[in-house]
Amino acid sequence: MRLEFCGLGKQFGEQQALRDVTLTIPEFQSLAIIGPSGGGKTTLLRIIAGLEIQEKGYLCINGQRLEVDEEALLAHRRTIGTVFQAYNLFPHLTALENVVLPLVKVHGFSEREARDTAGALFARFQLAGHAHRRPAELSGGQQQRVAIVRAIAIKPRFLLFDEPTSALDPEMTAEVLDFIAELRGEGRDLIIVTHNMGFAREVSDHCLFIAAGEVQEAGQSSDLFRKPHNPLLVNFLAKVLRY
């Protein structure tokens, strides 16, 4: 896929979350967004997800400009799969029902088709045993995997992840990252905000480094991690890779 940002700006009160982000990212399959906390990663991802509206500028996805009226954004959100840090699932529904809900209510599946589709995905990703549990009965890693299944069940144009493992312990982190790597291996387009540099480096073909509301550096992941130019990025990598 391709992305193009043109003068994107977003402000929360006094806080300038994104300032004048202008950038064209050529064809990529998997994009990693890295950077320090508060830098604006989530804000950028949420704008791409159609969950937040920028104040200035516009963005194009695959050459098509994203309109920002609520109707267009709703239609847009329905075509992509978004997974947040945690609490993606609805606590009153079982894992399976969580996946079935958008299929039936948003994508016009019959109840049966939806259950079959969801059931097949659960089986494929070793979640079959958990289908009838409520989120509170699942581990954090299982919850995130169910959330990812819900995102891919609708056959999205691409997937968005916002630090999907930041609330997990190392073992569960590995289980979720493996899952995402597998999806990438299937050729799915995805954009992931992550603090896990090893993963970003391994799985992404393109990378953005965002700090202070600006894209400080962008490029092929192989280059960017090997030869960072921007002093902020050099500093950042030195810090996060120290341990």
Place this chain on the structure above:
Amino acid sequence: MKRLVTHTDGQPVAVAARVVSWLLVALLTAALFSFAFSQLQYGWNWDAIWQYRQKFLQGWLMTVIISAAALVVSLVIGLLTALARRSSFLPLRYLAVLYVETIRGTPLLVQILILFYVVANAIGIENRYVVGVITLSLFAGAYLAEMIRSGIESIRDSQLESARAIGLTRSQTYRYVIFPQVVRQLIPPLTGQFASIIKDSSLLSIIAVSEFTLNAQEVNAFTYSTLESYLPLAVGYLLLTLPVSLMSRALERKFHYAT
């Protein structure tokens, strides 16, 4: 005696311990009341009361009907008010605030009097039963509105975000995400509210609604048998409120799940 002490909450208590404890409580209560009544030197006259059993029954049924009607209407009012309270249209939101605060800040008795003698008169509602149900509903509706609102607001923002992300519309979000959870949360306080409505309906006797309390008062006036008139009254209300509160606990257990 030692067996009657329970240390850990939530652990099942032995049946024998429960039975013995309840027997003790019943015995104590009975002793207390027999003592109180024996001190009264009261000449019981149940025969006179028995002749009026029909009147008790009618009053009791009227209380059931009024309470049930008020529960339904107050639910509708409470729901609409809770939504109005969250409306983005400010006048509507403030109207809801004004209503809730006014009702919660004044006694039910005063509301009954004002609604009956002022408002109902002015808009020409003659039927005191209708006025009674409306008043009770407005009263309970204000409390329900706050329960429903806090239920809605207890749903984490992350869930609303998830709902948006998977492409649910606003009304779908209410229908499939918010309300199912609010309803589960609401069942225990709602049954409590129903018990309150049943008890509060006794105040309608002040505007001569022939419900349970008024009928008992009338029987008392005919027979001069005060205790015999009012004891069945207490029992009659308990017959309604006890099952409601037992049901509340059962439902609470049934719908309990961790979030």
